[in-house]
Amino acid sequence: MNTAARHLILASTSPRRRELVASLNIPFEVIPSLADEHYEAAWKPEKIVTELAERKAEAVYHTLEEEQRTGIIVGSDTIVVRDGYILGKPADQQEAAEMLRSLQGRSHEVYSGVACVDSVTGKSLVDYRKTIVWMRECSETEVLAYAASGEGLDKAGAYAIQGLGATLVAGIEGCYFNVVGLPLSLLGEMLEAFGINIL
Numbered sequence: 782m783n784t785a786a787r788h789l790i791l792a793s794t795s796p797r798r799r800e801l802v803a804s805l806n807i808p809f810e811v812i813p814s815l816a817d818e819h820y821e822a823a824w825k826p827e828k829i830v831t832e833l834a835e836r837k838a839e840a841v842y843h844t845l846e847e848e849q850r851t852g853i854i855v856g857s858d859t860i861v862v863r864d865g866y867i868l869g870k871p872a873d874q875q876e877a878a879e880m881l882r883s884l885q886g887r888s889h890e891v892y893s894g895v896a897c898v899d900s901v902t903g904k905s906l907v908d909y910r911k912t913i914v915w916m917r918e919c920s921e922t923e924v925l926a927y928a929a930s931g932e933g934l935d936k937a938g939a940y941a942i943q944g945l946g947a948t949l950v951a952g953i954e955g956c957y958f959n960v961v962g963l964p965l966s967l968l969g970e971m972l973e974a975f976g977i978n979i980l
């Protein structure tokens with residue numbers, strides 16, 4: 782197999798993940814995944830994000846015709862965890878405000894799982910990264926204004942560190958791109974294991 786010809790298949794609907802993969806400067810296509818994203822309440826955060834990342838990549842693998850099986854499929858999943866409690870995407874503006882109130886003035890963790898599946902061999906790798914995020918104290922006016930901006934509505938934890946939400950973040954420990962939804966250094970390490978050297 783000529784590894785120089787390998788490309789990535791991003792199993793995601795997320796525009797953020799698409800932008801991050803585009804920054805790697807290697808050929809890729811996007812095939813959104815229709816994987817089941819339910820998980821067991823008892824699962825630990827790392828189990829949730831690795832399992833869902835794997836499901837997203839595997840679901841795309843199974844939709845590919847034999848002749849389409851050339852690339853490395855990449856699936857990813859991101860959750861926000863506060864005191865062991867999982868925060869997914871808010872259902873509406875009101876829930877977004879509730880999430881922000883619960884996150885302000887303290888730290889929480891963001892977990893992203895990444896799964897790579899070689900569509901030629903079926904070999905897969907899965908791993909995750911955790912980033913600690915400190916959100917500054919926010920007034921009720923700020924919480925309501927940010928929730929009303931709509932920026933956090935399709936984001937785990939109801940904020941976007943890469944947008945206006947950056948003004949709420951006092952600091953982080955760990956990979957920034959992990960918070961945005963795809964830890965690029967982890968992805969680079971995993972791709973290397975498949976013979977793709979990004980640098």
Ligand SMILES: Cc1cn([C@H]2C[C@H](O)[C@@H](COP(=O)(O)OP(=O)(O)OP(=O)(O)O)O2)c(=O)[nH]c1=O
Binds near residue numbers: 891943
């Ligand atoms: C905390 C945080 C999350 N997010 C995003 C990353 C993810 O896109 C989203 C979490 O939802 P996910 O279910 O991980 O991903 P998705 O539904 O957007 O895309 P797909 O499953 O098709 O790959 O929240 C940000 O963009 N910025 C942030 O600061």
